[in-house]
Amino acid sequence: MASESPMLGLRLPTDPRWVELVESNVSEILTDHAWCEQKAASNAITLMVNNPDKMELVEAMSALAQEELQHFNMVVDRIKERGWALGPERKDDYVRELAKFMKGGGSRTSQLIDRLLFAAMIEARSCERFRMLSERVSDPGLREFYRELMISEAGHYTMFLKFARKYATEDIDVDARWQAFLDYEAELIGRYGKKETIHG
DSSP, X not given: OOOSOTTTOOSSXXXXXXXXXXXXXXXXXXXXHHHHHHHHHHHHHHHHHHOTTOHHHHHHHHHHHXXXXXXXXXXXXXXXXXXXXXXXXXXXXXXXXXXXXSOOSSOHHHHHHHHHHHHHHHHHHHHHHHHXXXXXXXXXXXXXXXXXXXXXXXXXXXXXXXXXXXXXXXXXXXXXXXXXXXXHHHHHHTTOSOSSSSOO
């Protein structure tokens, strides 16, 4: 399979027909997107709470949580502009299945590295999806909105990888583990792109 992007390294690109699903139900994609931002903020807070001894990570995750909640509010504003209401929280099957690849047990450090790579993987796929929306969705306002978010998500992806490499001990091959995550995600994403949700 060809790499989707030299930057992201994704093995399998999203089927462009996914955008047609998005266009058919913009209300659903915006509600799902808002809750994705909320979950990203919660994940940052969890990393912060579970690793209070790593001050650089604590500070970065605190800033990230605030940024993700700002993005949540930005999406909610787009919903309100259209006269819609924020729907109930959506479950994210893609994230749930991706989480299965994280190793159970092991050292506290190995669990942290997997959690960071898991977060990087979600950010990378979100970035790819936002890029597709910024290029293909018909609404000019939404195109610009997703272009801005795409840039932000790319920064988050590289930040999580940086921390994974920073905190890994000699017995953890971060690059090999990241390649394994990419391989697993390629198999996983092949079953998605069929719903009007960010990862669906």
